[in-house]
Amino acid sequence: MHKNQPFLSEQIxxxxxFLCVGLDPDLEKIPDEYLNKEEPLLxxxxxxxxxxxxIAIAYKINIxxxxxxxxxxxxxxxxxxxxxxxxxxxxxxxKRADIGNTSKKYAEYFYDRLxxxxxxxxxxxxxxxxxxxxxxxxxWSIVLxxxxxxxxxxxxxxxxxxxxxxxEMVVKKFNSQELQEHVMxxxxxxxxxxxxxxxxxxxxxxxxxxxxxxxxxxxxxxxKAGRNQTEGxxxxxxxxxxxxxxxxxxxxxxxxxxxxxxxxxxxxF
Amino acid sequence: MHKNQPFLSEQIxxxxxFLCVGLDPDLEKIPDEYLNKEEPLLxxxxxxxxxxxxIAIAYKINIxxxxxxxxxxxxxxxxxxxxxxxxxxxxxxxKRADIGNTSKKYAEYFYDRLxxxxxxxxxxxxxxxxxxxxxxxxxWSIVLxxxxxxxxxxxxxxxxxxxxxxxEMVVKKFNSQELQEHVMxxxxxxxxxxxxxxxxxxxxxxxxxxxxxxxxxxxxxxxKAGRNQTEGxxxxxxxxxxxxxxxxxxxxxxxxxxxxxxxxxxxxF
Numbered sequence: 340m341h342k343n344q345p346f347l348s349e350q351i352x353x354x355x356x357f358l359c360v361g362l363d364p365d366l367e368k369i370p371d372e373y374l375n376k377e378e379p380l381l382x383x384x385x386x387x388x389x390x391x392x393x394i395a396i397a398y399k400i401n402i403x404x405x406x407x408x409x410x411x412x413x414x415x416x417x418x419x420x421x422x423x424x425x426x427x428x429x430x431x432x433x434k435r436a437d438i439g440n441t442s443k444k445y446a447e448y449f450y451d452r453l454x455x456x457x458x459x460x461x462x463x464x465x466x467x468x469x470x471x472x473x474x475x476x477x478x479w480s481i482v483l484x485x486x487x488x489x490x491x492x493x494x495x496x497x498x499x500x501x502x503x504x505x506x507e508m509v510v511k512k513f514n515s516q517e518l519q520e521h522v523m524x525x526x527x528x529x530x531x532x533x534x535x536x537x538x539x540x541x542x543x544x545x546x547x548x549x550x551x552x553x554x555x556x557x558x559x560x561x562x563k564a565g566r567n568q569t570e571g572x573x574x575x576x577x578x579x580x581x582x583x584x585x586x587x588x589x590x591x592x593x594x595x596x597x598x599x600x601x602x603x604x605x606x607x608f
Numbered sequence: 609m610h611k612n613q614p615f616l617s618e619q620i621x622x623x624x625x626f627l628c629v630g631l632d633p634d635l636e637k638i639p640d641e642y643l644n645k646e647e648p649l650l651x652x653x654x655x656x657x658x659x660x661x662x663i664a665i666a667y668k669i670n671i672x673x674x675x676x677x678x679x680x681x682x683x684x685x686x687x688x689x690x691x692x693x694x695x696x697x698x699x700x701x702x703k704r705a706d707i708g709n710t711s712k713k714y715a716e717y718f719y720d721r722l723x724x725x726x727x728x729x730x731x732x733x734x735x736x737x738x739x740x741x742x743x744x745x746x747x748w749s750i751v752l753x754x755x756x757x758x759x760x761x762x763x764x765x766x767x768x769x770x771x772x773x774x775x776e777m778v779v780k781k782f783n784s785q786e787l788q789e790h791v792m793x794x795x796x797x798x799x800x801x802x803x804x805x806x807x808x809x810x811x812x813x814x815x816x817x818x819x820x821x822x823x824x825x826x827x828x829x830x831x832k833a834g835r836n837q838t839e840g841x842x843x844x845x846x847x848x849x850x851x852x853x854x855x856x857x858x859x860x861x862x863x864x865x866x867x868x869x870x871x872x873x874x875x876x877f
Contacts, residue, residue, distance in 0.1 A: 365709070403706060403713040409686060409721060410679040417678060434706050436730065437672060438757045440634070444672040452678055461705065461730040463752060465759020483732060488707045490734020493781055498769040505763070505774070512762055 341477045342428050342456045344520055344569060347545065350396040350426055351570040355608040356601055357562070359397035359430065359547070361577025362387060362419075364404050368578075370588045380405060381415040385422055387581055390594040394601040397428035397573050399547075400455075420453050428573070430481065430547070431455035436468050443471040450478045457481050459525065459547075462509045473518060479545075480522050482513050484537060487527025487550035506533070507540060514541045523547050526565070528556025528574070534564035538571075545571050552579035552600070562607050576600055610746045611697050611725045613789055613838060616814065619665040619695055620839040624877035625870055626831070628666035628699065628816070630846025631656060631688075633673050637847075639857045649674060650684040654691050656850055659863040663870040666697035666842050668816075669724075689722050697842070699750065699816070700724035705737050712740040719747045726750050728794065728816075731778045742787060748814075749791050751782050753806060756796025756819035775802070776809060783810045792816050795834070797825025797843070803833035807840075814840050821848035821869070831876050845869055 351357060364380040373383040388398065400419065405412035423429040431453060435445040449455045450472075457479035460469055472480040485495050485506040495506045503511075513522050519541065526537050528550035537546065546565050550556035551574050558574070565572050576597075582588050583596040620626060633649040642652040657667065669688065674681035692698040700722060704714040718724045719741075726748030729738055741749040754764050754775040764775045772780075782791050788810065795806050797819035806815065815834050819825035820843050827843070834841050845866075851857050852865040 363710075365713075401710060403704075403710045403717075407713040407717045407721070409717070410682040413679040413682050432706075434704070434730070435672075437701075437703050438755070441632075441670060441672045444634075444676040448672075448676045448678070452676070461703070461732050463730050463732040463763060464755050464757060465762030465764070467757055467759035467762075468755075486707070486733050486737075488733060488736055490736035493734030493736075494732060494774070494777065495734070497774075497777065500767040500769050500771065502769065505766075508763065508766065 340425070344545065347396065347428060347573075348569045352608070354394055354396055355605045356394045356396055357570070357572045357574040357604055358395050358597070358600055359399050359428075359573045359575040360387065360391045360395045360580055360597065361399045361401065361432075361549070361575045363401040363577045363581065368582050368586070371586050378415045378418070380408070380412065381419050384419050386590050387593055388422055388424070390590050391580065391597040392424045392427065394597060395427055397430055398423050399430040399432045399575050401577070402431055402433040417453065420455070428456050428479075429454065430457040430459070432459045434459045434461055434483065436461040436464055438464070438468060439471060442468055446471045446475060450475055457523070459483065462513070466512055473522065476521050478521065481547050482509065482522060482524055484510050484524040485526050485530050485533050487529045487556070491527065491530065507536065510537055510540045514544060519543045523573070525549065528561045531557060531560035531564055534561060538565055538567065542567060543569070545573060547573045547575065549575045552576040558603055566607075574604075609694070613814065616665065616697060616842075617838045621877070623663055623665055624874045625663045625665055626839070626841045626843040626873055627664050627866070627869055628668050628697075628842045628844040629656065629660045629664045629849055629866065630668045630670065630701075630818070630844045632670040632846045632850065637851050637855070640855050647684045647687070649677070649681065650688050653688050655859050656862055657691055657693070659859050660849065660866040661693045661696065663866060664696055666699055667692050668699040668701045668844050670846075671700055671702040686722065689724070697725050697748075698723065699726040699728070701728045703728045703730055703752065705730040705733055707733070707737060708740060711737055715740045715744060719744055726792070728752065731782070735781055742791065745790050747790065750816050751778065751791060751793055753779050753793040754795050754799050754802050756798045756823050756825065760796065760799065776805065779806055779809045783813060788812050792842070794818065796823070797830045798823050800826060800829035800833055803830060807834055807836065811836060812838070814842060816842045816844060818844045821845040827872055835876075843873075
């Protein structure tokens with residue numbers, strides 16, 4: 340099933356929600372009760388999905404936490420991929436990119452074998468390094484533009500000799516008429532003054548926004564600056580939903596935490 | 609075992625070789641005779657290692673080709689990691705990088721569980737995104753600077769408002785006194801005029817150089833521009849060694865192809 344732009348806009352309006360739940364199942368952080376299970380990451384993430392699927396429009400799986408466990412982690416990931424609800428976008432947050440013949444392998448794995456609808460990508464090596472992802476019009480390429488970490492100032496916020504920020508160059512390169520229907524950009528909510536800049540450069544594109552929640556970005560500023568006529572926003576919240584009470588978090592706590600984020604979002608509909 | 613700069617210099621001088629063999633075992637390309645084996649990538653790569661270990665100073669495993677096969681691919685990768693000879697650097701070419709808590713997971717997997725000595729990394733998100741790798745002084749961080757693909761011109765070769773190429777900014781950021789003993793830079797041999805620039809900025813650093821062989825970079829220009837007083841060069845050759853006769857390649861062909869590259873390198877010692 341092709342989860343295209345109209346599909347996404349429809350889910351957002353129907354659920355009155357921009358919420359993407361970030362599945363970052365860190366073995367050091369997941370509630371103790373899951374640690375004795377045979378497949379702890381899978382069990383925990385399944386419960387998180389059950390507690391949030393009524394209001395989530397996307398799930399973003401952080402691949403590193405599964406990769407850290409080797410083959411068994413990948414096996415849990417492949418099972419988890421089948422649990423993403425049909426009405427939600429499945430984002431594989433893997434931040435891949437390499438020369439063409441290698442990127443092709445990554446695309447095959449994440450899009451075809453794992454069944455992800457979208458994959459996060461590093462732009463550094465240039466457009467041709469992402470072509471194997473970009474040619475897949477049935478899937479989303481999510482290109483890093485301006486990330487939410489302090490190190491964004493090292494390169495992303497440096498200026499070119501044309502007077503534009505580096506992240507602006509990235510957005511312009513990946514924002515052709517042809518690409519805008521299946522390319523999103525990552526923009527951190529911690530940099531809300533820059534969301535407007537990206538929205539000007541890419542008025543029709545969806546934006547994936549981390550940094551609301553744990554990292555302190557403002558929901559109101561984000562919606563104001565980033566929303567467009569097709570909604571255009573996917574707002575990721577990870578740790579604040581998954582671990583609201585740390586190691587003693589229960590499913591009801593997760594549900595309550597997600598509902599709290601949703602109640603803040605509903606007012607915009 | 610910590611395979612540090614003196615270790616690398618010693619292997620290079622002892623073997624009279626800069627050769628890193630790139631293990632890119634593409635199922636569509638590996639010789640037919642391996643396809644019926646239970647673990648084709650592993651079997652093929654083991655034979656490649658056997659045919660080249662007398663002259664290789666490093667092996668660079670392209671992780672994507674294993675990842676493409678899911679849990680079974682990772683299982684083959686973990687077995688292969690134990691086959692890297694003790695006198696060679698084991699480079700995991702995975703091109704990872706993410707915010708700190710995620711990069712930490714990648715570092716744990718590749719350095720500790722897989723036992724890689726070195727890992728390739730995307731610099732785009734800035735220094736803090738790579739800290740979990742950089743703090744590991746017993747391991748190498750290999751930062752992408754100027755890659756060998758045409759898309760390098762999209763961003764890496766754009767100029768900043770300070771008049772420097774973007775890749776020069778990257779090299780400067782990761783080339784402190786403290787880091788230079790365990791940080792390498794990737795510089796494509798196809799851009800040999802730029803190797804000199806990087807050598808000026810990072811006189812003491814090791815450089816990992818792809819693009820000799822299949823991509824047409826000149827060995828002579830590379831050695832002239834990049835060698836330093838500790839040798840400072842690791843030159844990767846992948847497809848031209850692994851598949852010199854395509855699908856009917858035999859181990860003897862691989863050995864002959866590697867020996868040919870080595871004979872071209874020996875003249876510099």
